[in-house]
Amino acid sequence: MKVKDNPNAIETVDELLCHSLKRFSSSGRGVWANVADSDWNDWRWQMRNRITTESGIRKIFPNLTESELGGVLIATQRFSMALTPYLTTLIDGQNSSCPLRIQFIPRKEESVVSQQESHDPCGEEPYTVAPNLIHRYPDRVLLLALSHCPAYCRYCTRGRLVSQNHVYQIGKEQLDYIKEHTEIRDVLVSGGDPFLLPEKRLVSILKELRKIPHVEIIRIGTRVPITLPQRVSKSFAEALRPFSPLFINIQTNHPLELTVESKQALGYLADAGIPLGNQSVLLKGVNDDVSVMAALVHKLLMCRVRPYYLYQCDMLSGTSHLRVPIERGVQIIRSLRGNTTGFAIPEFVVDIPNGGGKTPIPPVYVMGEKEKHLLIQNFEGKVVLCPKQ
Numbered sequence: 001m002k003v004k005d006n007p008n009a010i011e012t013v014d015e016l017l018c019h020s021l022k023r024f025s026s027s028g029r030g031v032w033a034n035v036a037d038s039d040w041n042d043w044r045w046q047m048r049n050r051i052t053t054e055s056g057i058r059k060i061f062p063n064l065t066e067s068e069l070g071g072v073l074i075a076t077q078r079f080s081m082a083l084t085p086y087l088t089t090l091i092d093g094q095n096s097s098c099p100l101r102i103q104f105i106p107r108k109e110e111s112v113v114s115q116q117e118s119h120d121p122c123g124e125e126p127y128t129v130a131p132n133l134i135h136r137y138p139d140r141v142l143l144l145a146l147s148h149c150p151a152y153c154r155y156c157t158r159g160r161l162v163s164q165n166h167v168y169q170i171g172k173e174q175l176d177y178i179k180e181h182t183e184i185r186d187v188l189v190s191g192g193d194p195f196l197l198p199e200k201r202l203v204s205i206l207k208e209l210r211k212i213p214h215v216e217i218i219r220i221g222t223r224v225p226i227t228l229p230q231r232v233s234k235s236f237a238e239a240l241r242p243f244s245p246l247f248i249n250i251q252t253n254h255p256l257e258l259t260v261e262s263k264q265a266l267g268y269l270a271d272a273g274i275p276l277g278n279q280s281v282l283l284k285g286v287n288d289d290v291s292v293m294a295a296l297v298h299k300l301l302m303c304r305v306r307p308y309y310l311y312q313c314d315m316l317s318g319t320s321h322l323r324v325p326i327e328r329g330v331q332i333i334r335s336l337r338g339n340t341t342g343f344a345i346p347e348f349v350v351d352i353p354n355g356g357g358k359t360p361i362p363p364v365y366v367m368g369e370k371e372k373h374l375l376i377q378n379f380e381g382k383v384v385l386c387p388k389q
């Protein structure tokens with residue numbers, strides 16, 4: 001298939017860059033062409049019609065690879081597969097290296113588990129202080145509000161907890177812990193995806209948190225603006241306005257995820273006065289390339305989203321086919337520096353296995369010292385002398 005016929009078809013990175021990477025295109029409907037607009041734009045319809053089975057995915061993508069078909073079989077028993085109809089329209093069924101396909105369609109390689117990998121790669125279990133409440137860093141906690149998402153990213157660091165369809169009881173036990181620990185000034189509500197909660201339920205959790213005087217800021221982590229943008233209506237975004245200072249972090253890994261639909265969802269949130277950030281995961285064949293990453297961060301800024309972190313892919317069981325060396329992430333950040341807007345550049349972080357915590361791995365610019373000077377490499381690669389004082 002030619003790029004001209006299908007805006008999502010990818011031939012080479014260059015072609016991709018000129019055609020669709022920089023453009024906000026609408027998803028189109030593909031095999032869903034006969035669905036009424038009122039259904040398509042209804043997030044509950046999108047959720048009811050998710051693709052979660054082997055026969056379901058085969059119907060939409062008849063040309064899956066052997067590895068994908070094998071992966072789908074394993075996934076339906078283990079960490080589920082799920083894709084919203086909307087998300088399937090962003091996927092190129094003719095190209096197995098489609099970056100969305102890599103993120104959401106399981107592969108047989110998921111059954112390969114290396115010795116260093118584990119089901120709890122960040123070592124969160126010992127820091128679970130109440131059910132679904134993780135207190136790893138001194139002044140902030142992570143509150144998991146529910147266990148499901150519209151779509152399952154194959155490298156999900158909380159794969160052990162998600163895809164089971166529980167809505168957690170966030171109640172007295174968790175709130176009491178936060179109330180008693182006056183050092184907690186930042187509560188991060190995540191999951192699963194908190195934007196799948198009924199609006200009333202989400203608002204009531206935020207209200208309870210806001211009653212606690214020492215909670216200065218609230219954060220929500222959600223991928224809904226990417227996987228189910230229909231969920232974020234203007235009124236939904238406005239319902240979050242009263243909880244300011246409330247920050248939202250999304251997760252985007254590839255510029256094709258930023259469509260007209262997701263841009264609108266993000267626009268509603270930004271218009272409601274909510275600062276937006278993005279976390280990416282460095283993934284082989286998805287964004288381990290500086291031109292892809294540059295296009296991604298530029299599109300994010302156009303959506304009023306500030307790139308926050310680029311994560312090294314965690315040592316999660318069955319993800320070695322998605323991981324690239326840490327050095328690659330450092331190189332990408334180094335290539336962005338000086339060549340784009342300073343605040344377009346995320347911080348590259350590694351969540352050290354076994355609970356070591358998030359740690360930045362920045363490029364090294366100081367090459368040595370010479371008397372009263374530091375030898376510094378600038379963004380063009382030139383080593384220059386800079387007075388120490």
Ligand SMILES: *Cc1c(COP(=O)(O)O)cnc(C)c1O
Pocket residue numbers: 124134135136137140141142188358
């Ligand atoms: C990532 C994370 C946070 C938030 O970390 P920031 O660096 O402040 O964004 C808090 N708690 C846990 C358990 C986390 O994994």
